[in-house]
Amino acid sequence: MRPVLIITAVRQEAKLLEKALVAASRVNTPAFATVNGMLGGIAVVICVAGVGKINAAAATAALIERHKPRLVINTGCAGAYPGSGLAIGDLAVASVEILGDEGALTSLGWLGLREMKLPYLVQGTRRYYNEIPLSCHISEKAVQLADYCGIGLARGRFVTVSTCSGTTLKGEELVHRFGALAENMEGGAVALVCLRYGVDCLEIRGISNLVEERNLENWDISRAVEAAQRFVLKYLEEMDRPDSHPPRHSVVPDV
DSSP: OOOEEEEESSGGGTHHHHHHOEEEEEEOOSSOOEEEEEETTEEEEEEEOOSSHHHHHHHHHHHHHHHOOSEEEEEEEEEEOTTSOOOTTOEEEEEEEEESSOSEEETTEEEOHHHHTOOSEEETTEEEOSEEEOOHHHHHHHHHHHHHHTOOEEEEEEEEOSSOOOSHHHHHHHHHHHOOSEEESSHHHHHHHHHHHTOEEEEEEEEEEESSSOOGGGOOHHHHHHHHHHHHHHHHHHTTSOSOSOOSOSOOOOO
């Protein structure tokens, strides 16, 4: 049975998911430990990979090789950009991940990998630069489920950064450059590895903070990661059921 692989950065982002598993067991390896179990008839493997793109990419590749998953879910928290319309505790799903740090900063402005002629991934005639697409079918299914359940779920572009934006000005700069909803530190790496292996990837994040002048007193990480995990559990519970809940809207536009 091919499992669903869930990747998070920190334990808090996986705690509810691990608790929900039946017959859960911890598997320790020299690189990345996992918690394996069942949710209904679905085998689930959960890995707390560590913070950042390097940990996320290494864990995703190693665990795809080991488990040959049917789907990879990347979940956790994110910071919402100015103008996104998102508030703390809201949910968002990625349609595209943008590797926001890869490029060159010049006196004339920022150059992306396309301008530098340095593709991150080449597959046949396709070249992928800073923008990494996620499975449209999978994200649409998530939006349809949220719509049916009356849960607000925005779909749009995410940015993956190594240095989080701690000022309003930086957030506005990245919105202008990429037209994205939110930022995180791992999603682009997970999405790129999944694309390389041909595995569907779903990224669901709860909004823990707004990208503004950094003030941790305004953040609510617990609320964000709980909302994200509860939605992932609902998604998994509905995953193998027939389409008994048709979407309320036939077209779900990106935000």
